[in-house]
Amino acid sequence: MMNIDGRCHCGRVTYEASIDPALVRICHCLDCQSLTGSAYRVTVRAAKKDLTITAGSPKSYTRYGDNGRKRLQYFCDNCGSPLFTTGEGADSAIWGIRWGSIRQREALSPASQIWRRSAANWVDRIDQLPAHDKD
Template identity: 55%
Template sequence: MKIDGQCHCGLITYEAEINPENVSICHCTDCQQLTGSAYRVTVSCALTEFDLTGGAPKIYVKHGDNGRRRYQMFCPNCGAPVYTTGTGEDAAEIGIRLGTVNQRRDLAPTKQKWCASALPWSASIEGLPGSPGE
């Protein structure tokens, strides 16, 4: 599936070819802190299927629990996290942040990981009152 997207301010833009089955939710504490939310939703693709078409991201390097480095790419203007990649064998894959994908309504998560770190309420929000806007 062909997708495109951008950060909130539009400085960083991209195009990618993805498999819609590669959408996942991560509940790890790093993802919670890096997003400022309960979890992060990512769609993965091969590095060879990802093209930056706009500005250059700022890079933050974090070390995972496995000791490997992960490069967190975000917009230097608006701060939106856009994608991630790694080193060594991890460099062959890009993790695109679903909130930046223009076609995000067509992509649903197919798996979850780091569920031991999930916030206890995160699976039970369906019954909360809601409104179409604010």
């Protein structure tokens, strides 16, 4: 287990959690592409009992995922940063913490990928693109 903390982009919502670093994964589903405005999203799963919101109160909305399950998406109502996701009923015991909001994210590498069939056709070639350390 690893202790982490994080926040939204503006800092209004902060949290702490205990996570298993082996549970970091990439999702390529169309919902995650739309939600992040990118090719995929990275999330680490945590038990609800191991997640504490330490400041602020995120807003949420409900959406059905590509798998048909109801998902609650939590975000900062000031800056819009996606923070968490969870489900209803039995699915509410596990929360997904958005990788980009985690302060220790550099120590967390994805261990798996899901919804790979929806992956952007260029994802596997990203290392072949010209790269610059700054803009």
